Structures are given as C-alpha cells and as structure tokens.
Amino acid sequence: MSKSKQRTKAPVVSSTAEAFLAEPHVGTLTTLRPDGSPHVVAVRFTWDGDAGVVRVMTVASSRKARNLLATPGSRAAICQVAGFSWVTLEGAGRVSEEPERVAEGVRRYAQRYWSAPPNPPGRVVIEIAVDKVMVLNT
Structure with a gap:
C-alpha cells in the first residue's frame, strides 16, 4: 500500500470487541473474484488493534490470495461469529510475501x-x- 493510501490511525474498537477478537475462533474471509462475485471462506486470522490490521496466513495460489492479487487494494472483510455476537472488520486487502510481514503473521497466529x-x-x-x-x- 502506498503511503498516500495508508490510514493515519486505526479504527476504534471497544474493549469488549477487542476481547472477543482475541478468542481463538475462526472467521469468514470475504474477497471479490475477478467477476465481482463474493468468495467466502473460513479462516484462522489475527487482529492487530494497535495497527488496525487483520492478518490471514495462506498460499499465493489460493483463491482468496489470487482475488486480492488480481485487484490490488480491493476490499476484503473478516467476520468472527460466536452465538449471537459478531464482529466484522473491513478494509483494503493486500497480499505480501515479504519475510518480515509473513513472520509477523506467523508470530501472531x-x-x-x-x-x-x-x-x-x-x-x-x-x-x-x-x-x-x-x-x-460484544
């Protein structure tokens, strides 16, 4: 993401939502296929509230990664649900193979x-x- 498109601050998330997002649940990741139709898949993910970043580990050949690679900066959303509580986090998605970013994703996972x-x-x-x-x- 170029500096001109970077957010200057993370979104506000309540302490109860932060605690909910720290629980080891899975979520659904939604990306858009090249034809514009949604691709929804269950994933494990992490939430970095300080940076306002969701991270999902995958492989470059996966449909979810290919969707984001086809349209850099396109929208993506993750939704964690437990019972009648849920949190959806949405924003611009990107795929990185940079060793430092992958390592941070692995560490948080x-x-x-x-x-x-x-x-x-x-x-x-x-x-x-x-x-x-x-x-x-929540």
Whole structure:
C-alpha cells in the first residue's frame, strides 16, 4: 500500500470487541473474484488493534490470495461469529510475501491459536487495513 493510501490511525474498537477478537475462533474471509462475485471462506486470522490490521496466513495460489492479487487494494472483510455476537472488520486487502510481514503473521497466529500455522511452499500473508468495524452484542 502506498503511503498516500495508508490510514493515519486505526479504527476504534471497544474493549469488549477487542476481547472477543482475541478468542481463538475462526472467521469468514470475504474477497471479490475477478467477476465481482463474493468468495467466502473460513479462516484462522489475527487482529492487530494497535495497527488496525487483520492478518490471514495462506498460499499465493489460493483463491482468496489470487482475488486480492488480481485487484490490488480491493476490499476484503473478516467476520468472527460466536452465538449471537459478531464482529466484522473491513478494509483494503493486500497480499505480501515479504519475510518480515509473513513472520509477523506467523508470530501472531501462533500466539492466538497456540500453535504455528502450516508452512507450505508459497506461504504469504493477507493483510487487511481495517477502516470499517461492525459489531453486534460484544
């Protein structure tokens, strides 16, 4: 993401929503296919509230990564649901293979889910620069 498109501050998320997002649930990641139709898949993810960034570990050949690579900066959303509570985090998505970014994604994943993510060839990290937050009952 170029500096001109970077957010200057992270979105405000309540402390109860932050606590909910720290629980080791999965979420649904929505990206848009090249034809504009939504692609929704269950994923493990991490939320960095200080930076306002969601991270998802995947491989470059996955549909979700290819969707974002086809249209850099396109919108993506992650929704975590538990019972009647949910949080959706939405923003511009990007795919990175930069070792430092991938390592940060791995570190946060291991912290949240108590084990390292798979390490297949072609591993990348999807980062969503969150600018919209929707919450119910948290």
